[in-house]
């Protein structure tokens with residue numbers, strides 16, 4: 001792998017930047033691999049990287065039906081935080097935040113991770129009680145989270161309109177996780193791809209998995225793809241909104257619903273918004289990208305669908321909320337909007353572990369909030385595949401919990417799942 005450094009950048013400038021290598025190879029699929037990952041999003045690429053780096057499995061492939069990062073990884077609003085309520089969730093998401101903190105150095109790729117703080121606004125008594133409960137639970141788990149008064153909210157993020165006679169939802173305070181923030185979504189996919197490729201992982205794009213073959217004992221023996229049959233005894237599925245379709249190929253029925261989730265960006269402007277702000281009650285969240293665009297997200301559409309777009313009223317409702325929260329953005333023009341397909345579980349927590357089929361592993365159900373987990377999910381999926389057993393952090397996030405009634409109900413805890 002060509003190492004990136006400041007010195008290398010200057011040296012190549014003298015050669016008009018003509019000596020950069022392709023960042024990863026474009027290999028033909030082999031006839032067999034020790035393990036195959038279905039889905040070339042951040043989670044799948046991360047799993048391949050950690051399989052190679054931490055478990056010494058180098059004869060592996062990532063199969064992506066489109067282009068890497070073209071799914072939710074490249075479509076999300078990049079909010080990263082770990083202030084979830086339950087002990088299991090705090091451990092899972094904070095494992096990811098800790099990996100984010102060293103990821104650029106680990107991958108030798110600037111993921112533009114920016115710990116600018118995630119501020120969750122409270123607009124009513126229920127919000128205050130719920131967020132204070134989160135603050136206390138998080139602190140007991142060693143996860144940073146603090147309560148701000150309306151004055152402190154204004155001081156931390158001056159652009160916000162914290163109160164006024166004309167506000168439908170005045171701001172009564174906020175919960176701030178200072179270690180939270182954002183990262184550059186494409187860079188995360190590209191960084192993992194480049195580092196995994198350097199360790200020998202084959203990243204195969206335009207290769208859709210169309211069937212999962214099982215042997216006489218029921219164990220996985222191969223996958224059928226649009227580029228031929230590939231033999232393997234281990235398949236890790238990290239296909240986000242399409243997980244239930246892929247698992248169905250092996251006869252496994254998943255407790256998932258797939259919904260469109262939308263986002264939009266404004267025209268770029270100078271630095272004007274210094275943190276990430278979320279309002280669960282009025283369903284809007286906003287941050288400013290390094291290019292200067294305001295990145296805005298909404299709640300899911302109210303119907304299940306596989307179309308990567310959404311209904312206009314969701315976006316306009318969100319913009320109403322943003323204009324009320326930050327009145328100076330009323331004159332901003334919106335540049336583009338898009339959607340992704342998110343995989344939602346009944347308790348709004350992920351499923352990460354083994355399946356009833358020997359050799360088949362699944363990482364899914366991250367719904368509207370899995371970008372923040374990218375390195376953690378990849379790391380734990382790799383562990384589970386390599387050792388054929390879950391890591392203690394992902395052990396509670398089984399498929400069986402829905403049958404056994406051991407839910408980790410973050411939806412009930414937070415009212416939303418971002």
Ligand SMILES: Cc1cc2nc3c(=O)[nH]c(=O)nc-3n(C[C@H](O)[C@H](O)[C@H](O)COP(=O)(O)OP(=O)(O)OC[C@H]3O[C@@H](n4cnc5c(N)ncnc54)[C@H](O)[C@@H]3O)c2cc1C
Nearest residue numbers: 039041043065071072073076077079209340369370371372
């Ligand atoms: C609009 C929007 C905003 C969001 N905002 C946030 C946020 O602010 N913070 C946050 O934490 N999360 C957010 N999320 C959620 C987050 O994007 C996802 O949870 C996360 O990116 C999932 O990563 P992944 O790698 O599992 O999925 P993906 O990046 O979707 O990767 C799955 C890949 O599998 C491929 N695939 C599917 N079927 C097959 C097949 N049969 N064969 C081969 N390949 C296949 C797909 O093409 C896709 O590339 C948001 C999502 C959306 C849509």
